[in-house]
Amino acid sequence: MRFITDGIRDTLAHYHRDDLPLHRLTWELQRRIEEIPSAVPHAPAVWIDQLRDLQRRVAEVEQNRTPGPRTELTDLEHRRVDDSLRQLQAVLELAHA
Numbered sequence: 001m002r003f004i005t006d007g008i009r010d011t012l013a014h015y016h017r018d019d020l021p022l023h024r025l026t027w028e029l030q031r032r033i034e035e036i037p038s039a040v041p042h043a044p045a046v047w048i049d050q051l052r053d054l055q056r057r058v059a060e061v062e063q064n065r066t067p068g069p070r071t072e073l074t075d076l077e078h079r080r081v082d083d084s085l086r087q088l089q090a091v092l093e094l095a096h097a
Helices: 002-016 021-038 045-063 075-095
Strands: none
Touching: 002 045, 021 045, 021 075, 045 075
């Protein structure tokens, strides 16, 4: 379990350092979260569902962006992503409590 949650934390750190674009963040989160049930069979389903929901919120921002040369997030997009990532971090912390 720790291996997966540490991987998620590392992914978040790379995103916050601007080392990881949003589309890659969503893919990394999805991949790591989907590993949990097979790697940790006793992980509570509600916890996994919370992580999936938060990952989907981040993915929706990426999917709903206006196509074009703009690379920066709008203020609203930024707030949605940041809020979802804060909540995701809190869910990870609860897993270790």
